[in-house]
Amino acid sequence: MESQKLNKHYRDDERLHKIGDKIRFYRTVKGLTQAELAQECGDKDWSQISRMERGLVNFTVSYLFLLAKILDVPVEKFLED
Template sequence: MFCTSCEVALVKYTRNEVAIKAFGEHLRQVRISKNLTQEQLAFAADLELSQISRIERGVINTSISQVFQIAKALKIHPKELFEIDSNLET
């Protein structure tokens, strides 16, 4: 929808639970392959341990900024964190 009087686009909120969980599981696999604990990753990424835990469990839909922080801490390109099945059903 578009509000012509206010010139602001109204965007529908979407949340793909399956993709969020798949992203978290993939992050967990990458972290483990790097022999890091959640605590070590959190410290290296300058994030709270609970944040890493929530991302890995698929509880939260993390931000792009945090993805970049996590990728830097893992010493990988951010795109590697998105190497999940793109055909996930919602």
């Protein structure tokens, strides 16, 4: 396997965009605005959610679990192709 030669700053932009689309989908299903979801996540800055939904934030696995819990969605749903 050719080494990825990437380190922990590794970004998978394609995946981040797909996850972002799913965050937007499940947020709207839940009937939350970006500001409301940000607040639930403890983020004062609603634009954090906006950036995430556009695949611009390489957020942590812990944060993904937090989103899944707040949006009442199994975390695996965010990772489906």
